[in-house]
Amino acid sequence: MINVVILGCGSITDWRHGPECRDSDKVNLVGFWNRTYETAKKFAEKFGGRAYESYDEVLADKGVDAIIVTTNNATHMDMTVRALESGKHVLCEKPLAVTAEEAEKMIEASRKTGKLLLTAFNQRLDPAHVALKRVIDEKTLGRVLSFETSFVTAGPEGWSANKTPATWFFNKDSAGMGAVGDLGVHKADLMSYLLGERFRSVYAAVRTLDKKGPDGDPIQIEDNGYAILESESGITGSLHASWVCYGRGGSQTVIHFESGTAVTDGAKLTLYHRDGKVTEVEITDKARVLCDVLAESVEKGVPEISGEDGLWALKTAVAAIKSSATSSKIDI
Numbered sequence: 001m002i003n004v005v006i007l008g009c010g011s012i013t014d015w016r017h018g019p020e021c022r023d024s025d026k027v028n029l030v031g032f033w034n035r036t037y038e039t040a041k042k043f044a045e046k047f048g049g050r051a052y053e054s055y056d057e058v059l060a061d062k063g064v065d066a067i068i069v070t071t072n073n074a075t076h077m078d079m080t081v082r083a084l085e086s087g088k089h090v091l092c093e094k095p096l097a098v099t100a101e102e103a104e105k106m107i108e109a110s111r112k113t114g115k116l117l118l119t120a121f122n123q124r125l126d127p128a129h130v131a132l133k134r135v136i137d138e139k140t141l142g143r144v145l146s147f148e149t150s151f152v153t154a155g156p157e158g159w160s161a162n163k164t165p166a167t168w169f170f171n172k173d174s175a176g177m178g179a180v181g182d183l184g185v186h187k188a189d190l191m192s193y194l195l196g197e198r199f200r201s202v203y204a205a206v207r208t209l210d211k212k213g214p215d216g217d218p219i220q221i222e223d224n225g226y227a228i229l230e231s232e233s234g235i236t237g238s239l240h241a242s243w244v245c246y247g248r249g250g251s252q253t254v255i256h257f258e259s260g261t262a263v264t265d266g267a268k269l270t271l272y273h274r275d276g277k278v279t280e281v282e283i284t285d286k287a288r289v290l291c292d293v294l295a296e297s298v299e300k301g302v303p304e305i306s307g308e309d310g311l312w313a314l315k316t317a318v319a320a321i322k323s324s325a326t327s328s329k330i331d332i
């Protein structure tokens with residue numbers, strides 16, 4: 001059992017980390033910090049634990065083993081480095097930071113302090129993704145040839161605590177990147193994890209197609225991106241990340257193998273065999289949750305989903321944006 005404090009009381013804490021920590025038998029939810037104390041108090045009343053008045057108070061609390069960072073992207077680096085330096089393990093939301101340099105500082109702080117840094121890539125834990133990893137590793141359909149992966153939504157202003165164009169997600173200084181940094185990193189990590197290798201290059205078209213900020217002008221970060229990725233062993237695939245899919249959003253991965261095609265949304269996995277047979281894979285795995293992964297990683301002394309994983313996905317997103325800006329293929 002580890003003692004955990006959650007930093008940031010917005011949508012993802014309300015929807016995932018609050019309930020998951022409350023219900024976990026591997027984690028003791030000690031409390032919450034938010035930049036507004038009243039919100040932290042509301043979350044403590046809802047999920048248990050106490051509200052902290054300041055972040056310094058959290059850092060000084062020797063009873064806290066680990067911190068879950070769920071504040072806006074631009075604050076991840078500072079929050080995480082301070083937590084690691086005060087002797088606490090960290091599970092940080094994605095994107096790990098707003099630049100690769102910041103993510104490297106976080107990894108360096110983890111190395112120096114010996115405290116673990118994990119990135120919140122929850123898609124790896126989806127039961128159908130776990131089953132798909134088995135299909136790949138056991139070569140059920142043979143060798144992987146190519147893939148198409150997408151994570152497309154109607155945008156964060158329908159999701160975040162501030163449901164207006166003034167959301168921090170639309171502000172370059174607070175978010176760093178748009179849809180590619182927000183959703184693309186999930187899929188870059190998922191594909192890299194499933195294939196068991198990193199991507200070596202990317203070619204992308206990244207645009208701002210529709211989103212407007214509070215002033216009515218187009219936002220300064222991308223709301224849509226398409227990327228062609230090539231892995232170390234030469235597997236190629238497409239990645240679509242978008243905030244402007246208003247009618248039918250979702251998360252989907254299609255993998256083409258020598259002997260067929262696998263299609264999943266993370267919950268269901270269908271195999272289309274080369275001979276025409278279609279089979280549904282029985283999903284037997286129970287969904288694991290991030291706070292349990294954090295607790296198990298602390299117990300083993302090794303981060304299951306590491307800071308390096310967060311850095312690689314971030315580098316892929318940054319390279320996609322650079323590729324689009326320069327109309328050239330970029331090495332990651």
Ligand SMILES: NC(=O)c1ccc[n+]([C@@H]2O[C@H](COP(=O)([O-])OP(=O)(O)OC[C@H]3O[C@@H](n4cnc5c(N)ncnc54)[C@H](O)[C@@H]3O)[C@@H](O)[C@H]2O)c1
Nearest residue numbers: 008009010011012013035070071072073093094095160161
């Ligand atoms: N893993 C996932 O699937 C997933 C899903 C949604 C969000 N996220 C990530 O979680 C983080 C929070 O997203 P959200 O959807 O909960 O956003 P939100 O807008 O609902 O909440 C943002 C939180 O950040 C805090 N915050 C904003 N600016 C701050 C500042 N300058 N200093 C300190 N705190 C500040 C707010 O008080 C609030 O607690 C983001 O990094 C986001 O990318 C991950």
